[in-house]
Amino acid sequence: MTPQNWIEQYGPRESIEYDVVVVGGGPAGLSAAIRLKQLAIERGVKLAVCVLEKGSEIGAHVISGAVIDPRALNELIPEWRERDTPLTVPVVEDRFLFLSRTGAIQIPNWALPDNLKNHGNYVVSLGSVARWLSRKAEALGVEIFSGFAAAEVLYDNFGAVRGVATSNLGVSQKGLPTGHFQLGIELHAKYTLFCEGAHGHLGLQLQKHFGLRQGRDPQVYSIGLKELWEIEPSRHKPGLVIHTVGWPLNTKTYGGSFLYHLNNYQVAVGFVMGLSYDNPYLSPFEEFQRYKTHSAIRWFLEGGKRIAYGARAITVGGLMSLPKLTFAGGALVGDEAGFLNALRIKGSHAAIKTGILAAEAAFEAVQAGRTHDELLAYPQAFKCSWLYKELYKARNFKQWINKGLYIGSLMVFIEQNLLCGHVPWTLHHRHADYEKLKPAAQYQSPIYPKPDNKLTFDRLSSVLLSNTHHNKNQPVHLILKDTSVPVQINLHKYAGLESRYCPAAVYEFIYDENSKARLVINSENCIHCKTCDIKDPTQNIVWVTPESGGPSYSNM
Template identity: 60%
Template sequence: MARETMEYDVVIVGAGPSGLSAAIRLKQLAAQNGRELGVCVLEKGSEVGAHILSGAVIDPRALNELFPDWQARGAPLATPVSEDRFLMLDSEKAYRIPSWMLPPLMNNHGNYIISLGNVCRWLDTQAESLGVEIYAGFSAAEILYDERGAVRGVATGDQGVAKDGTHKPEYQPGMELHAKYTLFAEGCRGSLSQELMARFNLRDGVDPQLYGIGLKELWQVVPEKHKPGLVVHTQGWPLDSYTGGGSFIYHFGDHLVSAGFVVHLSYENPHLSPYDEFQRFKTHPAIRGTFEGGKRIGYGARAINEGGLQSIPKLAFPGGALIGCSAGFVNLPRIKGSHNAMKTGMLAAEAAFVALSEGRARDELAAYPEAFRKSWVYEDLYKVRNVKPGLKWGLWPGTLHGGVHMWLNDLGLGALVGWTLRHTKADHQSLKKAAEAPKIDYPKYDGVLTFDKLSSVFLSNTNHEENQPGHLQLRDPAIPTKVNLALYDGPE
């Protein structure tokens, strides 16, 4: 059965903040210039926002540029940040860092606590009102190349395939979506983005990308414990001084609290469980009170790009570009990436629109990386570029080092710390063998404050048809048992 083919000016893979912002900006420019553009967005989730974890703090800078009247349009940014707290934890106590000691860029004044899923759904309605075609429930499974080797679009996955690869009665082949330019907004470490990086050598000359695992729970707390607009961040316990990470607690909405825990994947001990560290974190005397009497109503986890400026790959290639977390624009100390994702989507859209206006197609959008280097996104990441690499020296030296760098940059004295520290190895190279590391005895779950993984996955609302091929493909099926389990006690 032959594939159906659809032609567009621009195809965008991923309906997150970056992909939707790119689509909207393209349509805005087309309307302003009296042009018609065919713009299509593919989203693998069953609906836009389905794969977005709820609860985030957003810097509205990019949104202000995209829609200066976003408040009048009803954007769901309803909870402005009212208070910031930064705590250092040991096993028994919490030590609050005075706000005046924190670098100004860490201040959340003017930011909003949001449901990022709801923001994406709102962006979806704005995009569709401009004429963007959005196909939810369709994942991009294959990159298509033209005779010159340039990206010509993507193909969606076949529908109706059984677990053993045979075709079920309802089988339908995927569609081919051809475009003059294709923008990839898959999120962190997307499979198609990884293919592009290898094919076009996009990582040549840059540091390895580093990652974290972020786990998040959504709680409905008792009214007297809810403080709308409160933002809490912590470092320290339960992690040791040489395991990077931290937590966040955001109060928003209808007695909602979004609680999350991030562990940098450069940890050494293979017995460490990021999931169990998160559960243990909630039992701290200074933390548990927020959740007591409340109810956990949601759970999720995601990978996070942490390499920063040093790890950003080449952004453009023949026929397309990487935008948002496909490239990695997260500002780690601020724990924010949505504003940068949106802006890079807009920058790529502007470069693509100029190219289309000049009659070009499937060449390299060189104007996009040039615009990035001149943008506030670059400045945002440049100021914090030495924070992550400094954490290799441990919690206190690394935090002090990062704080000094951020303060000097905020004061306009960045030339005093003009060097850039490098990421010299990938995360997995830090992991010790199981025999070389102490085992960790995690407490049992109580089912009230701490929970087992099965009940957590149930709350993630992850639903898949049972009789379908696995979406995770192993390069070598022997490695999980012969290497990971045998030598590292199965850290995955």
Template identity: 60%
Template structure:
């Protein structure tokens, strides 16, 4: 069966804040521009997960009357708290000593998924064609090598590669410009970076894994608007990361742990560290008597300005976290995503007005460099490299960088790839994690259940191994199979026969929450994450 084709002025791949903002801005500039947005999640917001505290600066520019239009930003930050944890105690940092990046006056505690659903209604009202449940599976190029769109994935393909009775070929979505807004470690964005050598002048991207739970707690333990960040325990001093506890409305608390994926001990499990964090006396008291109602995990790009690739290429651009525009020191990316989407949209609209197509949108990176977003990224550029040097050294040096030098240090530190950082298992001490109690701490499978994750089992595995021998001959032999621990969803298991011999890797792809950690952290880069059938994966409601 031949694929059908549809043509648009602009195609946007990804229904997060960057993609939706680009779509809205295009229609604001010229309602006659045809805009198509595809999203691999079953609905807009289904795959969106963030802490999240949102700076409304970019939203103010995009939709100045967002409050009158009932945007779901209804929990202003009332109090900041930054706490260093020890195994049994804690020390709060006085607010007057905190760098400005850790202060949240004027910001809002949000569900980014709900914000994206609201942005989708604004986009639809302007005439944007939204297609949730359609995953971009293949980049399409013209005869000159420029991007001319994407093809969506085929549906109804069996695990063996044969077509089922429900088979439907994907569709070619063609456009004069294609904006990639897939979020962190987008699989098409990764291809685009390699195809056009977009990282020729940038550092490798570095990442962290964010694991989040949503709880309902007794009213007596709830403080609406409280933003609390933690550093220290349960992570060791040489492991970058920290916790967050955000008090939303209706007695809900978002709690999570961010673990830098540059950690070195292959026995470390970010999921287990998150569960252990909740047992700290001060945190357990906040959750006592509460109920966990949601779970999810997502990688985030934390390398900063020096790890940002070139953003434009023939036929399109990278926006949002596909471009690595998280401001790591502020633990915020949604405002950066919105701003980048707006800037790319403006460049595309100008190009279309000049009857251009499939060329480089050079006006986009130029506009970004002249924007407040670039200034913010430049100020924060040394945060991740400093913190990668350890909690004490990193905190001291970044404090000097921000408080004394105000982000204007005459040097820029550099990043190296996370997958190169693992030490051999023989050189590291195993970490013994306590068993979950089912009340405060939980196992992976019960957690994945709360993410509403589903994949059709009889389809090609979307977690591809480049070499089937590597998981046993290299990963197990040298690193004790770290994929068993860095995956927060129980996707990877080493299975042995009844005698305990003949190990092999079992991939439980139906558990995958699309966090992309395996694609990032595998020490030989042997795992390639690609999109499964459209609409599959988690369905986050309020994350």
């Protein structure tokens, strides 16, 4: 049943009016909301602002490494160091390692681009940063609604965005209303800022509806997998930041790792793998587990305890893959557009900065009496910002690395170290990630070791640590356009890659007594990483916003 059918049967939806609606309670959305209210207070005007967050609470769906550059935060909250801040662990040492199967070589700091040096940055839990920002936002008068997913974009009679509607509640798995059925709520606004994060559900719809990708490079992605560990005190050094490239991936597969030492004897260990890989037998989750067995990494973890797990897609296309940022009635902000700097392995500062810029454009538009037009001042301000300069210098990074680890690293060294990013050439992404896959017949399957449940683990025990929950009776939020494709194409041609690219055991092929296969979707395991929507070779899987649920990360 379509949203219009529900409305016709159960009556009009309740609506609430705001000046600005922000979709997404991560760093981008919260920074935008804070800046809007700051400006209203400075000018002595009233401005109604709300933030809509699909997680059960702010931070529940936020996951990142993370090492944060405070430059944008300095602009948003200049006095942040004087307050109760989650930025308490400054980086004290950088190590960049090239891993082989049996050893590790540390790259001298002089050979690293300045972008990879972290002096002045902080090791953080980005979820804690989001919760801290939410308290600042609420203190300024921002209304925050957690546990309500924005499921539908609303348009006015002229085709401009006029807000969003939340999911209907109380719909059964068969799509029928239960005794707890309740229509979603419409949130109307003069401007709507979309800050859902990488591969946002509504953001994708908007890009298609308004043609925001015309003339732009396709967006490309990585999957980031992360575990939080408590380790032996003697092996812990708060502020130590370790990055690696090389093993266990081959030189043609983009990826690397991080190991960040927080406080309280905790480390964040993670693995990033480009979704442009061509071998359908590869499993990002298994590569992550294998990575932890390397002697340079396992030394930190042995004797410790894994306490959390999660995964999320990451936009890594850079400047050339940014879509058009604005459309009638709204804008794309933060990782929704793809502002992450893959060379620096950082996106939080970009999310905060673009949140500030979009907020300033929206505020001035509202004060000028405008509504539902394009916030052209936002992309103009971005083009004049330090963030644009940063991303412009790094614009070729992912494209070079796609040519192989060795030649890519050499060209990045030349561009960044010798030429300081000032080069006359620009490389482009030509293909989406799913287009890079090749038939399984061209490859042999890697042999992944069985988990020992001390250092390496299976998917199901990992999902348990993500505190993921979905009501089993709600409609499945992973939609197959054609139910025959998983077996007829993906299983036969790509050896059923769904069961490997998913880091949460959502997809599995089951065989009956006649050896006939079918795909089972365990949607209750989904941790909202969006990998399936990105990597499926026929683009047959569509991730839609569930009624409720998902992971509940505490300090990720």
